[in-house]
Amino acid sequence: MIQEPVNAFTHRFRLIAAGIFVVAAILYFTALGKTPLRVNAEIRCHDVIANMLERSDYIVPIYNGQPRFHKPPLFYWTVAATSKLVGGFNLTTLRIPPALFALGVLGLILWWGKILGTQREALLAMALLATTYMFVLHARRGSFEMLLTLLCNLSVLLLYLCVQKPSWLTGLGGTLAFGLAFLAKGTPALLYVPLVLFVWLALSHRLRMIFRWQVGTLAVVGILIAISWHLYVIAFRPESRQTIFSELLLPAGVKVGETSSAQHREAFYFYLVNIWRAAFPLSLLIPLTAFHVWHKRGYPPERPERLLVLMVVVPFLVFSSIPMKQDHYLLPAMPALALLSARAIFDVITQCAQLSRKWVTVPVLVTCIILLIASPVVVLGLVLVGDWLRILAVMVGLLCAALGVAGLLALRRAATLNGLGIALIGTALVFWCYFTVIRPVEDGFGSGRLFSDPTYLAQKEAWDQKFERYPLLRKLLDVDRGLKRSKQIQKPVPDEW
Structure with missing residues (x-):
């Protein structure tokens, strides 16, 4: 495949990228506060933030008169700050931060395109992700998912750059993003950042890097940022220690104890069935992307595409193996899937193989018929x-x-x-x-x-x-x-x- 120069940011490229951002902004921001509250997660976020603003207490979330430690408070803080900035809290200010975070994720796609060395694939990946149903849904919903997606993807990108070219600045940026991702939703950040990077280093035969003192220092910094709020609650809310510990030990940040209100038990094949609807139209390209990755044998260890593959596969396998499942658990994997799909499309087109082209033409045909x-x-x-x-x-x-x-x-x-x-x-x-x-x-x-x-x-x-x-x-x-x-x-x- 012929790649474009990494730094050849032409006028046409910028124009198309700007157009995608404009279309995405119209799609995400129009009538943002018009939809009433219906989903429980958004209702809880709304009530917790309203309580924070009313009491001017931004440390301990309160829901229905009781402390709620199910999720860390970073998302609450972003909405509270937005509300203070615009002078009021309503459904629009509840949903403005996720819409902005969604545009930030699209910006990360451009950054990945620069790393991969092509403009066209980045633009196509942006367009694919921007119009994916799951992505649009959570860009317009006042909940944690889009903030988690932005921070997890930013952390992986920066830490990848740090591994390729060691730098304290990028390393600290990556660990800061991970710590904030944990503060956004808790344990899912562990699956999308440390676990993915660990598997990537292991498959690349570079696992010894984690024993370097620089890596240990960055890990300590990231962990301290991640658990800073939990440490505060444990120190100043002794009656809540047992609840905090139970939340930290459970995968995906979902409590399954008797007091939990969030049990989403599904069969192991849940994502294999639901991904086609939740990630439409990007999901139509999954067969092509899987065929492409298989043809490339998972990409060479030194290529960034290997890391993108793991960002999709590792969380998919982990979340499929645990009993609690929801569609949005895979949202942070969608940017990597969009990038891999765009690469697969251009690979098929440049090969000019008639059989392979059907992997692209059929999804387009289905979308046009729809x-x-x-x-x-x-x-x-x-x-x-x-x-x-x-x-x-x-x-x-x-x-x-x-x-x-x-x-x-x-x-x-x-x-x-x-x-x-x-x-x-x-x-x-x-x-x-x-x-x-x-x-x-x-x-x-x-x-x-x-x-x-x-x-x-x-x-x-x-x-x-x-x-x-x-x-x-x-x-x-x-x-x-x-x-x-x-x-x-x-x-x-x-x-x-």
């Missing part, structure tokens, strides 16, 4: 759920269909990359319609919070007519479940503190 199917669904969603003017909704639907057709025509001309780019633009458009127009109403009904909203009460008769005419719409919006949950909601979410 865009065509989604076109009328988007129109109906914008009209029935979003109350858009029909002409505007039809125009958006036609644009989705046009992008699907354009992608298919590009495949017919053997312009695979063009087809993939068009398909990703169409995916971004569909996700924008869903997350900014349909998802707020869906979560509003599903959470039961919309039933007490004055806007809904003023339009209740119109909604009842819609549900009577379209029974499937009532089911898709989770109305019946929301009616049950609405009785359990004791108080509405305050707009500001």
Whole structure:
């Protein structure tokens, strides 16, 4: 494969990168505070932060009147700081930090592209990651996952550079990022940083490096940063020591004791099944990426791609082996998967092998067909759920269909990359319609919070007519479940503190 010069940051490269950032920002920030709270993790984060701001106590999280030590407080602090900065706490300020962290992860993709020695792959990886469903979902959700993803990937990148070219500055940066990653969510940081690096060094026959005094010093610094908050709680909250120890000893930061509220037990094949939906459309390229990595025999030990492979494989195997599983546990592995997928795509295209090209054309074909199917669904969603003017909704639907057709025509001309780019633009458009127009109403009904909203009460008769005419719409919006949950909601979410 012919690589581009590492430092050849051309005007076109910068323009395309800026365009991806702009599209991603529109996708992540539009109507960010419009979606009501529904997911338990986000509800807990909201209530903990509101309590912190009300009490001006940022050390011990309080939830439902009780100290909550299930997760370290770094994410709470970032939202509290954002709220102080803008002068108020609401759903928008709760979700601004994850959206910014998501843009930061896309920036790390560019940095990895410089290390790998190619611009085109970095741009493609950015586009793939930016439009992955799981990534978009957590970029718009006020929870820990995107902060963990940013810090884990930053730590691995800096520590890789430190191994390749020893430097106290990059080493300290990497250990600081790891310590903060642990402060963001706890033990998952151990799986994505120290464990991955340990396996990488072992397979590269460089494990003796960990016995150097410089490495030991950096490890001590990272550990002290990681457990600084826990040490404080142990020292000044003696009644909480047993809880803290139980949390630290459990993998993935999930407590399985009797007092836990977060048990997510699934079968060992959970990720093999759910990854296709959660990571769409990036997941469609997993067969190609696996074939590519197998063909390269996992890459030579000295290549950075070997580390990227381990960033995907090691957490996947570990999380598959433990009983507690959720889709977002694999979110920090998505940047590495996007980079490997982009490399695999360009490798296949430059080889010009007809059989291999099908590994790329089939995912693009599937995505374009989905865009065509989604076109009328988007129109109906914008009209029935979003109350858009029909002409505007039809125009958006036609644009989705046009992008699907354009992608298919590009495949017919053997312009695979063009087809993939068009398909990703169409995916971004569909996700924008869903997350900014349909998802707020869906979560509003599903959470039961919309039933007490004055806007809904003023339009209740119109909604009842819609549900009577379209029974499937009532089911898709989770109305019946929301009616049950609405009785359990004791108080509405305050707009500001």
